[in-house]
Amino acid sequence: MEHFTIILIVISIIFFSKILSSLFQQINLPPVLAMILVGIVLGPTGFNLIHHEEDLHIIKLFSQIGVVILLFLAGLETDLDELKSIGKNSFMIALGGIIFPFIFGFSVTFFMTSRGNPVPPSIVMGLILTATSVSVSVMTLMDIGKLKSVEGNTIVSAAIIDDVIGIILLSIIFGFLGSDEVSFFEIGKTIGFVIGYFVLIIGVGFFIIPYLSKFVPYVKSDMFSLVFAFFVLFLFAWISEKVEIAAITGAFFAGLFLGRLKDKHAIEEGTKIIGHTLFVTIFFVSIGLETNLRNIKLEILPFVLLFIVAAFGGKILGCGFFAKIIGFDLNRAFRIGAGMSPRGEVALIIASIAMSEYHFIAEKEFTAVIFMVIITAFVTPFVLKLSFNEK
Numbered sequence: 001m002e003h004f005t006i007i008l009i010v011i012s013i014i015f016f017s018k019i020l021s022s023l024f025q026q027i028n029l030p031p032v033l034a035m036i037l038v039g040i041v042l043g044p045t046g047f048n049l050i051h052h053e054e055d056l057h058i059i060k061l062f063s064q065i066g067v068v069i070l071l072f073l074a075g076l077e078t079d080l081d082e083l084k085s086i087g088k089n090s091f092m093i094a095l096g097g098i099i100f101p102f103i104f105g106f107s108v109t110f111f112m113t114s115r116g117n118p119v120p121p122s123i124v125m126g127l128i129l130t131a132t133s134v135s136v137s138v139m140t141l142m143d144i145g146k147l148k149s150v151e152g153n154t155i156v157s158a159a160i161i162d163d164v165i166g167i168i169l170l171s172i173i174f175g176f177l178g179s180d181e182v183s184f185f186e187i188g189k190t191i192g193f194v195i196g197y198f199v200l201i202i203g204v205g206f207f208i209i210p211y212l213s214k215f216v217p218y219v220k221s222d223m224f225s226l227v228f229a230f231f232v233l234f235l236f237a238w239i240s241e242k243v244e245i246a247a248i249t250g251a252f253f254a255g256l257f258l259g260r261l262k263d264k265h266a267i268e269e270g271t272k273i274i275g276h277t278l279f280v281t282i283f284f285v286s287i288g289l290e291t292n293l294r295n296i297k298l299e300i301l302p303f304v305l306l307f308i309v310a311a312f313g314g315k316i317l318g319c320g321f322f323a324k325i326i327g328f329d330l331n332r333a334f335r336i337g338a339g340m341s342p343r344g345e346v347a348l349i350i351a352s353i354a355m356s357e358y359h360f361i362a363e364k365e366f367t368a369v370i371f372m373v374i375i376t377a378f379v380t381p382f383v384l385k386l387s388f389n390e391k
Helices: 002-026 031-042 053-076 080-085 088-112 119-130 134-143 150-177 184-213 224-242 247-258 264-289 298-325 330-339 345-356 363-387
Strands: none
Touching (some): 002 031, 002 053, 002 264, 031 264, 031 363, 053 224, 053 247, 053 264, 053 345, 088 119, 088 298, 119 150, 119 345, 119 363, 134 150, 134 363, 150 330, 150 345, 184 224, 184 247, 224 247, 298 330, 298 363, 330 363
């Protein structure tokens, strides 16, 4: 009967998460914040209702699957043809939104970390700030009727490039930091693995997957296209882990290539119903479960505040500076920078993996990421609305 206990816990988590997510949507707040809040209430910060080791182990397993499915969905929703037609302007803005936040995040962490070697956590925290959660900005731009404006199109386009470059950087940096020895040979080997991995993945994605997909309609079984997609998804994730590249990288590219198939809509809908409802929800709740706000000490507050300032400053200055260079006026450049400011799923995923699997960051840095995600998600809609107010 103990198995039914954990099943009841999981279903209860999903049930209350969905109710709170719906309430958050109605007041124009990101649903991801509702899921994290459920975890905080149930975890050590709140009532500490889920504390048994076996229960936490199962929830962690569900959350790991959720991470993979989340990046798979991000890949499905990324249009390869759109990526090709975006042009150099959005690429330049995305580049600014990676370089500046990385430098800011690295610097704040490096100069405010007193323990051990400050370089690994500084690199990871810099990488976390490069991620963009454009869903918050898209929702806001839709509300004020500016999604199809020049700034709106530029924000969405740059965010797509931002995510792709971020995923590649994630693989390379985790590969470097995961090596026991740092030498020219190790660096060369890591780069060789990464290049070989992407050659393999791209070859399979462009040639083998479309060929195999031709036989899917001949299998007369319910939802076989979804089963085929999940097979490719977890095969890519498994290959990624075998070559010491993050599993989420394989998941993203699996979605990217499967998104080119005729059954894309069926795969996307099936994944959202089965994977997103169950596993992705548990992942975000687990973020809250792993966060113990009761242990926050006053001495880490300056670091948290500076990290949040670095998050806003990195995107607004980085994206805004490059937008100004390529011809946008100051107001439009600021709107683009503000629209690129929110962080969400990818930042949380990187932080979660870096802490729980690689131990590159500690609870201090993880707490700063949680607060940064919450603050940027709350503040950005107000800043965007004000920036479009001509008065």
